[in-house]
Amino acid sequence: xxxxxxxxxxxxxxxxxxxxxxxxxxxxxxxxxxxxxxxxxxxxxxxxxxxxxxxxxxxxxxxxxxxxxxxxxxxxxxxxxxxxxxxxxxxxxxxxxxxxxxxxxxxxxxxxxxxxxxxxxxxxxxxxxxxxxxxxxxxxxxxxxxxxxxxxxxxxxxxxxxxxxxxxxxxxxxxxxxxxxxxxxxxxxxxxxxxxxxxxxxxxxxxxxxxxxxxxxxxxxxxxxxxxxxxxxxxxxxxxxxxxxxxxxxxxxxxxxxxxxxxxxxxxxxxxxxxxxxxxxxxxxxxxxxxxxxxxxxxxxxxxxxxxxxxxxxxxxxxxxxxxxxxxxxxxxxxxxxxxxxxxxxxxxxxxxxxxxx
Numbered sequence: 001x002x003x004x005x006x007x008x009x010x011x012x013x014x015x016x017x018x019x020x021x022x023x024x025x026x027x028x029x030x031x032x033x034x035x036x037x038x039x040x041x042x043x044x045x046x047x048x049x050x051x052x053x054x055x056x057x058x059x060x061x062x063x064x065x066x067x068x069x070x071x072x073x074x075x076x077x078x079x080x081x082x083x084x085x086x087x088x089x090x091x092x093x094x095x096x097x098x099x100x101x102x103x104x105x106x107x108x109x110x111x112x113x114x115x116x117x118x119x120x121x122x123x124x125x126x127x128x129x130x131x132x133x134x135x136x137x138x139x140x141x142x143x144x145x146x147x148x149x150x151x152x153x154x155x156x157x158x159x160x161x162x163x164x165x166x167x168x169x170x171x172x173x174x175x176x177x178x179x180x181x182x183x184x185x186x187x188x189x190x191x192x193x194x195x196x197x198x199x200x201x202x203x204x205x206x207x208x209x210x211x212x213x214x215x216x217x218x219x220x221x222x223x224x225x226x227x228x229x230x231x232x233x234x235x236x237x238x239x240x241x242x243x244x245x246x247x248x249x250x251x252x253x254x255x256x257x258x259x260x261x262x263x264x265x266x267x268x269x270x271x272x273x274x275x276x277x278x279x280x281x282x283x284x285x286x287x288x289x290x291x292x293x294x295x296x297x298x299x300x301x302x303x304x305x306x307x308x309x310x311x312x313x314x315x316x317x318x319x320x321x322x323x324x325x326x327x328x329x330x331x332x333x334x335x336x337x338x339x340x341x342x343x344x345x346x347x348x349x350x351x352x353x354x355x356x357x358x
Contacts, residue, residue, distance in 0.1 A: 027205045034071065034111065035118060035157070035201055041067040041165060043193025047085055050173075050185040054092025061087045063189060069106075074113070077106040077124070093180060094138025102149060104128030119157035126151045126169060134177050134185075143177030155195065163195040220358040225351055226257050232273070232290060232346035239278075241289040243297060251294055255301045257352050265354040267308040270294050273349070275342035276316040276323060288313030294348050320344040 028034065045063040049055040062085065069079030080103055087096035108124045129148045134141065153167030173185040235247035243251075258265040272291035274283040291311035299309060319342075326332040326341035 027203050030116075030204050030207070032113065033118060033202065033204055034074065034113060035197060036071045037197040037199055037201065038068065038070045039163075039195050039197045041069070041079075041193045041195040043067065043165070043191045045083075045085075045189055045191030047087060048188040048190075049087050049096075050187050052180060052182045053087065053096065053185055053187075054090055054180065055087035055096055056090035061085070063191065067104075067193070069104075074111055075108055077108070079104045079106060079128075081128070081130075089138075093141070094136045097135045097137070098132055099135075100130060100132030100147060102128045102130030102147065104149070106153065108155075122155045122157070124153050124155065126153055126167060132173060134173065134175065134179055136179060139179070141177045141179050143179075145176040146174045148172045149189075160201055161197065163197075165193045165195050167191055221355045222358055223353070224263065224356040225353050228254055228257075228350040228352070230294070230348045230350070231343070232348060233343055235294070235348060236290060239286075241286060241293050243293055248297060251297050252301070254298060254350050254352065255303060258298075258303045258307060262357045263354055264356075265304065265307045265352055267310065267353045268295075268298065269351045269353070270298075270309065270311045271349045271351075272311070272313040273318060273345055273347045274316050275339075275345040276319060277339065277342065280315060284313055284315035286313075287315045290348055294350070316345065320347075 043065055045065075047061045047063050049061055055061060063083050064085075065081060065083030067079050067081040069077050071077050080101065082099075082101045084099040085096070087098070089095050105127050106124045107127070108122055111122060112118050112120060127150050129146070131144050132147045134143055134145050149169045149171045151167055151169035153165060155163055155165050157163040168188065168190045171187045171189055173187065175182055175184050179185075230247075230250050234250060235243060237244065254268070257263070258268065270291045272287035272289070272294075274287045276283070288311070291313050295309050295311045303309075321342055321344050323332065323338065323342070326338055329341070331341040332338040
């Protein structure tokens with residue numbers, strides 16, 4: 001009959017460990033899935049006792065117990081194992097009635113991974129240590145000894161709720177009670193158990209929803225023109241084709257447009273105009289010179305070489321204000337007043353043509 005102490009120890013261990021299971025990882029991707037549940041394993045076994053114990057090996061050397069454990073990583077399980085065993089006398093000190101506990105690590109050679117591949121036979125190494133009460137009533141021995149064990153096991157997950165486990169262990173017992181005046185005992189224990197996972201199995205995480213890439217919106221390109229009218233009085237001194245500092249700053253506005261974001265300039269057409277004062281041929285030449293000066297400054301500002309820049313002069317042919325209109329308004333009484341009235345005619349016009357992405 002299993003000792004009351006063993007039953008209590010296993011129950012206490014199970015009670016203490018069960019709430020911790022709630023903190024285990026509960027969700028995996030399908031290809032990373034593994035069963036990381038806590039489990040209990042009732043087992044039975046046979047003890048091949050050390051000859052120095054003088055216990056019978058042919059019959060009556062049995063062991064029963066239970067374990068509680070949990071996978072703690074892809075390779076390792078930790079397991080708390082309690083057991084009770086009876087070793088019948090064989091011309092020795094009497095019947096052994098031993099119980100004990102060990103904390104074991106199970107290292108798996110190759111743990112299956114993935115929800116579709118989990119299970120099957122999975123071998124592992126065993127390494128652990130604990131204590132055992134070596135008890136022989138006939139010689140009044142009842143002492144606790146340090147034990148260590150190592151061995152090989154195999155786990156066969158035959159269903160979601162159960163796994164068969166079998167192992168063989170070498171057990172070293174330091175024989176603290178000096179039974180038969182031996183320094184230690186070295187036993188071999190084989191066992192077979194049913195491992196029962198606790199709680200629901202980890203779920204397979206839902207596959208991430210991959211949103212389709214949005215269809216690229218077609219780029220709409222529209223033809224665009226930007227028109228500029230620059231006062232010649234601001235660009236040049238009177239009756240001159242030499243740019244002033246203010247004139248260069250006004251042309252810089254055209255440069256910014258040509259280089260504008262989203263706008264691709266194709267061409268710039270520059271037209272020079274004069275007022276009707278002076279000979280017509282002179283005014284024609286002056287209008288052409290002023291258009292060319294504006295062009296030369298514009299090109300010097302490193303605008304794209306693909307932009308075609310053309311010039312022309314129309315002299316006094318396209319007035320905005322005529323001499324007659326100035327006289328009619330009373331703004332032609334003096335020469336200086338007439339020059340001021342005709343100022344809108346003295347101008348340079350620029351038309352920047354290109355495309356704009358929408």
